[in-house]
Amino acid sequence: MSDTLPAPLPKAVSLAQQQHIVNIIRRAAKAEIMPRFRALSAGDIRAKSHAHDLVTAADTAAEQMITRALQIAFPEALIVGEEAAADTPELLGEIANAQLAFIIDPIDGTWNYAHGMAVFGVIIAVTRFGRPAFGVIYDPVNDDWVIADDESPAMMDAAATSPRPLKASMGKPLNALIGYVPLHIFPKEHQAKLAVALTGFARTHPLGCSAHEYRMIAQGHADFLLTASLHPWDHAAGALICERAGAYVEMLDGGPYNADRHSGHLMVAPDRTTWNRLKKVFAFLLEQP
Incomplete structure (x- = not known):
């Protein structure tokens, strides 16, 4: 051998x-x-x-x-x-x-x-x-x-x-996190519970532009992103750039992001510990309606 x-x-x-x-x-x-x-x-x-x-x-x-x-x-x-x-x-x-x-x-x-x-x-x-x-x-x-x-x-x-x-932000308490969560793209049956969950963070204000959301996270100006839309032109570059800036990138149901995946929830966080804390907050999204 x-x-x-x-x-x-x-x-x-x-x-x-x-x-x-x-x-x-x-x-x-x-x-x-x-x-x-x-x-x-x-x-x-x-x-x-x-x-x-x-x-x-x-x-x-x-x-x-x-x-x-x-x-x-x-x-x-x-x-x-x-x-x-x-x-x-x-x-x-x-x-x-x-x-x-x-x-x-x-x-x-x-x-x-x-x-x-x-x-x-x-x-x-x-x-x-x-x-x-x-x-x-x-x-x-x-x-x-x-x-x-x-x-x-x-x-x-x-x-x-x-x-x-570029360097992603450091992990911090959930109530200090700034994130991007576009509420309107999530299923209607989850939106009310998701809206309540978002009150636990410092700010959640989507920009209507994945390009700038990923840029802000990669620069450490914002902390996390959660999406329910997996169009590869929106996420393939940004997920990689944030990962290479030190952020932790994974699908909410586990496993790496791939551009050929078309359903599920992609989440980006400063580190794995913060990602796991966020997953506990958003785990209800994995439940079948």
């Missing part, structure tokens, strides 16, 4: 490729997103699944531009954009079996964007067979981004400044 350890897998995307992905995002934001911000006409905005689930001309144009650039750079990869998946839902089923997949949210926080509020971002995640391996969350307004891969620490970077490492 050989004592030789198996060689580690190479990075899903090299450092040079990571920078290329950032450049693709920045170009799309400059060309398609920021020129339309606060300049959308009524015809540029439409509803998808419900009246508050919006898509704009900027979403579709930015996703198309990013997709084209990624297809050129990574011709072997699966590309799954939020808007493409809305038109072709079977794309989501391909993530689990894809050796390399790019998952794009061209504008996360579209409702905010469509209403002129500057709390939105661009998210790209890279997965290997559903497991997040690289993520970047870009803020087009400030032209900066948080970034991590599955081997490196999470970093904040910008064109005009040097990168700096």
Whole structure:
């Protein structure tokens, strides 16, 4: 029997490729997103699944531009954009079996964007067979981004400044925690009990934008996140970035987060001890109605 350890897998995307992905995002934001911000006409905005689930001309144009650039750079990869998946839902089923997949949210926080509020971002995640391996969350307004891969620490970077490492917050008593819990996306039968549970924290104020919620947690400005919606374009990059910033990330019913999972509750906390305390608070969500 050989004592030789198996060689580690190479990075899903090299450092040079990571920078290329950032450049693709920045170009799309400059060309398609920021020129339309606060300049959308009524015809540029439409509803998808419900009246508050919006898509704009900027979403579709930015996703198309990013997709084209990624297809050129990574011709072997699966590309799954939020808007493409809305038109072709079977794309989501391909993530689990894809050796390399790019998952794009061209504008996360579209409702905010469509209403002129500057709390939105661009998210790209890279997965290997559903497991997040690289993520970047870009803020087009400030032209900066948080970034991590599955081997490196999470970093904040910008064109005009040097990168700096990110560190999630320290654990603290539940009544001192600041979190993001979007009450409206949870099943109606759980909302009343969940609303009462939220009174036990210092603040719970969702931003309507996963991009900035994950950025805030990775920077240590907020402490936890709980969601009942597992769209991979919302969470695959942020879950990895927060984990690499030192946070503890796990599904409420146990096990790691994977981008090919489409139901359940994802929870991010400063550390495992705090995560376990939070689980006791939210355990009722696991009960069958």
